[in-house]
Amino acid sequence: MEKCITTLLREQGFKVTPQRLAIYQALAATKSHPSAEMIFHELQPVYPTMSLATVYKTIEILKEMNLVQVLNAGEDSFRYDANTESHPHIRCLSCGRVDDLEGVDESVFIDQVAGKTPYRLTGQQFYFYGVCPACQQKT
Amino acid sequence: MEKCITTLLREQGFKVTPQRLAIYQALAATKSHPSAEMIFHELQPVYPTMSLATVYKTIEILKEMNLVQVLNAGEDSFRYDANTESHPHIRCLSCGRVDDLEGVDESVFIDQVAGKTPYRLTGQQFYFYGVCPACQQKT
DNA sequence: TAGAAACAAACAATTGTTTTCCTTTACATC
DNA sequence: GATGTAAAGGAAAACAATTGTTTGTTTCTA
Numbered sequence: 001m002e003k004c005i006t007t008l009l010r011e012q013g014f015k016v017t018p019q020r021l022a023i024y025q026a027l028a029a030t031k032s033h034p035s036a037e038m039i040f041h042e043l044q045p046v047y048p049t050m051s052l053a054t055v056y057k058t059i060e061i062l063k064e065m066n067l068v069q070v071l072n073a074g075e076d077s078f079r080y081d082a083n084t085e086s087h088p089h090i091r092c093l094s095c096g097r098v099d100d101l102e103g104v105d106e107s108v109f110i111d112q113v114a115g116k117t118p119y120r121l122t123g124q125q126f127y128f129y130g131v132c133p134a135c136q137q138k139t
Numbered sequence: 140m141e142k143c144i145t146t147l148l149r150e151q152g153f154k155v156t157p158q159r160l161a162i163y164q165a166l167a168a169t170k171s172h173p174s175a176e177m178i179f180h181e182l183q184p185v186y187p188t189m190s191l192a193t194v195y196k197t198i199e200i201l202k203e204m205n206l207v208q209v210l211n212a213g214e215d216s217f218r219y220d221a222n223t224e225s226h227p228h229i230r231c232l233s234c235g236r237v238d239d240l241e242g243v244d245e246s247v248f249i250d251q252v253a254g255k256t257p258y259r260l261t262g263q264q265f266y267f268y269g270v271c272p273a274c275q276q277k278t
Numbered sequence: 279t280a281g282a283a284a285c286a287a288a289c290a291a292t293t294g295t296t297t298t299c300c301t302t303t304a305c306a307t308c
Numbered sequence: 309g310a311t312g313t314a315a316a317g318g319a320a321a322a323c324a325a326t327t328g329t330t331t332g333t334t335t336c337t338a
Binding site: 131 | 238264
C-alpha cells in the first residue's frame with residue numbers, strides 16, 4: 001500500500017514526502033471520515049511542524065489523483081474518505097460521527113434516476129441522518 | 140399563501156415584516172434552490188436597504204419553522220428550498236444549476252437502508268451530479 | 279554530491295456565514 | 309390614533325474553513 005502511493009505520486013510528477021505519506025496513510029487507516037482538522041490533530045504529535053495548509057494541499061493532490069473522495073454531510077467542514085468507491089454514508093445527529101452504510105445496494109435506485117433525468121449522470125452522494133447505537137443508549 | 144406564512148410567523152411569536160415575507164416568497168416562487176447570496180441579489184432592487192445578514196437571520200427562522208430545507212450539494216455555500224419534502228436533487232457540474240429530480244421513488248431504497256443500519260434514521264439527502272441538457276448541447 | 283525543481287510552512291487573503299451593536303419597526307395596549 | 313417596548317433590521321466587524329503567496333528547505337535526477 002505504501003509502495004503504491006509512493007509510486008503513484010512519482011508517476012504523476014509529485015515528490016514523495018513524509019507528510020504526504022502520513023496524510024494518506026492516516027486517511028487509509030481509518031473509517032471515521034476525518035476532516036482536515038482531525039487529520040491535522042492526529043498527525044501533530046508525530047509531525048509537530050505540520051501545518052493545516054499542508055493537509056489541505058495534500059488532500060487536494062490526493063483528490064486530483066482520485067485517491068480520496070470528499071464528503072459534505074451537511075456540516076460546516078468537509079470530510080475525506082480514502083475509499084473512493086461511491087457508497088452511502090450516515091451521520092449521527094447527536095455525536096457527529098460519520099459511518100459507511102454497509103451492504104446496501106444502491107444500483108437499482110441509481111438506474112431508476114438515470115432513466116428519468118435528462119441529465120447525463122456522472123456521480124452521486126447519499127447521506128442519511130439519524131442517531132447511532134451509542135447515542136441511542138445515552139438517551 | 141401569503142396569509143399562511145403571516146399567520147405562521149405570528150403563531151410562533153415572530154413579528155411579520157416585509158423583509159421576511161419577501162424572503163419567504165422569493166424562495167417559494169422558485170425551483171432554482173437559491174443561495175443566500177442569490178436571494179439577496181434578487182431582492183436588492185425591491186428592498187435597497189436589505190442586508191445579507193437579514194437574509195441569513197430570516198432563513199434561520201424559516202428553518203426553525205420547517206418552512207425551508209437546507210441543501211448542501213457539494214458547493215461552497217448552502218442552498219435553500221421552500222419545498223420541505225425530502226426529495227433528491229441533481230446539480231450540473233458545468234453551469235452549477237440545481238434541479239429537483241421528479242418522479243423518482245426513493246422509498247424502497249430508504250426502507251432497505253433502514254433495515255440494514257443500526258442507526259435510528261431521521262432523514263436523508265440524495266445528491267446526483269451530472270451535466271444538464273443545456274450544457275450537453277454546448278459541448 | 280550538486281543543482282534544479284518541487285515542496286512545506288508561515289503568513290496573508292478570500293469567502294460564506296454569524297455576531298455585535300445601535301437604530302428602527304411592529305404591534306399590544308391605552 | 310398615540311405610545312411603550314420587545315423584537316427586528318442594517319452595517320460593519322468577527323469568524324472559520326479554505327486557498328494563495330512567499331521563502332527557505334528537501335527530494336531526486338544527473
